[in-house]
Amino acid sequence: MFCKVSSCAGLCFGLFRAVEKVFSEGPENLCFLGNLAHNQILMQKLKDAGAVVVDDIASVPKGSKVVIRAHGEKRDVIENIKFLGFDIIDLTCPKVKFIHKIVSEAESLGKTIIVIGDSKHPEVAGIVGWCHRSFVVGDIEDAFKKLRIFKLLSGGFCVVSQTTFGRKHFESIFDFLKKNLKEVEVKDTTCQDSEIRRTELEKESQVYDLIVVVGNSLSSNSSKLFETARGICKNSIHVERPSELPVGLKRYESVFITGSASTMKETVEEVKESILNLWNL
Numbered sequence: 001m002f003c004k005v006s007s008c009a010g011l012c013f014g015l016f017r018a019v020e021k022v023f024s025e026g027p028e029n030l031c032f033l034g035n036l037a038h039n040q041i042l043m044q045k046l047k048d049a050g051a052v053v054v055d056d057i058a059s060v061p062k063g064s065k066v067v068i069r070a071h072g073e074k075r076d077v078i079e080n081i082k083f084l085g086f087d088i089i090d091l092t093c094p095k096v097k098f099i100h101k102i103v104s105e106a107e108s109l110g111k112t113i114i115v116i117g118d119s120k121h122p123e124v125a126g127i128v129g130w131c132h133r134s135f136v137v138g139d140i141e142d143a144f145k146k147l148r149i150f151k152l153l154s155g156g157f158c159v160v161s162q163t164t165f166g167r168k169h170f171e172s173i174f175d176f177l178k179k180n181l182k183e184v185e186v187k188d189t190t191c192q193d194s195e196i197r198r199t200e201l202e203k204e205s206q207v208y209d210l211i212v213v214v215g216n217s218l219s220s221n222s223s224k225l226f227e228t229a230r231g232i233c234k235n236s237i238h239v240e241r242p243s244e245l246p247v248g249l250k251r252y253e254s255v256f257i258t259g260s261a262s263t264m265k266e267t268v269e270e271v272k273e274s275i276l277n278l279w280n281l
C-alpha cells in the first residue's frame with residue numbers, strides 16, 4: 001500500500017494570505033459578505049471564533065469590520081460599505097485586483113470587456129462590477145452565440161479570464177474570438193496555482209489506483225480538479241472531509257490525494273490519515 005499527498009496541497013497564495021490576516025485581526029469583529037472560501041470547515045472555524053457571514057450590506061452588524069474576500073468585490077459594493085461608515089479589510093487576492101485594474105483601464109480606453117469564466121462565480125461577478133460594458137463568456141458555444149452582438153460594437157475588446165478557469169479552455173475561446181473579431185487584446189489572467197495543481201494531477205492520475213480530490217463541491221477549482229482526475233482515472237472520488245470517504249477503499253493499493261486551492265493542508269492530511277487507518281484495520 002502506498003499513499004501520496006500532492007506537493008501542492010494547501011490553500012493557494014491568495015487564500016492563505018487572507019486566512020492569516022483574518023486570524024491575526026481576530027475573527028470576532030469581522031463580517032464577511034459571503035463565505036471567505038468554498039470551504040465549510042474553514043467557515044465553521046471562523047463562525048465558532050465569532051465571525052459573521054451575511055449576504056448583503058444591509059445585514060452587516062453595527063461596529064463590524066467588513067471583509068472583502070479573496071475573490072474580490074464589485075466597485076459599487078466597496079463604495080457603499082465605505083459610505084455606510086464601516087471599516088474595510090480588503091483581502092482581494094492581488095492577482096484578482098490586477099484584473100480589476102486591467103478591465104477599468106481598458107474600459108477607459110473605450111474597449112468592451114469580455115470575461116471568460118463562469119458568470120455565477122463571485123470572482124467573475126466582482127470583475128464585471130469594475131466595468132460598465134462587459135460580457136461573460138462561459139464556453140465556445142456561448143462565444144458563438146454572442147458573436148453577433150460583439151460584431152455590432154466598436155472600440156475593440158479586452159479579454160480576461162476568471163483566475164481558476166482552465167488555461168487550455170481559455171485559449172480555445174480566445175483563439176475563437178481573435179479569429180472572428182477585430183482589435184482583440186487578450187490578457188491571460190488564469191492563475192498559475194490552478195495550472196500547477198491540474199498538471200500534477202494529470203500526471204499522477206495515470207499512475208495511482210485511486211485518486212482523492214479534497215474540496216468543497218461548490219468550489220470551481222475543486223470540481224475542475226475532480227473532472228480532470230475522473231477523465232483519466234475512473235477510480236476518482238471527491239470529498240470535503242474524512243467522514244465523506246466511501247466504504248471499500250481498502251482494495252486499492254496506491255492512492256494519490258490532492259486538494260483544491262480552498263482546501264487547508266490539515267484537511268488533506270486528515271483524509272490521508274483516515275485512508276491509512278482503513279488499510280490498517
Ligand code: SF4
Pocket residue numbers: 012013014015070071093094095096163164191192193194261
Ligand atoms: S486561485 Fe490564484 S488568483 Fe485565485 S485567490 Fe488563489 S492565488 Fe489568488
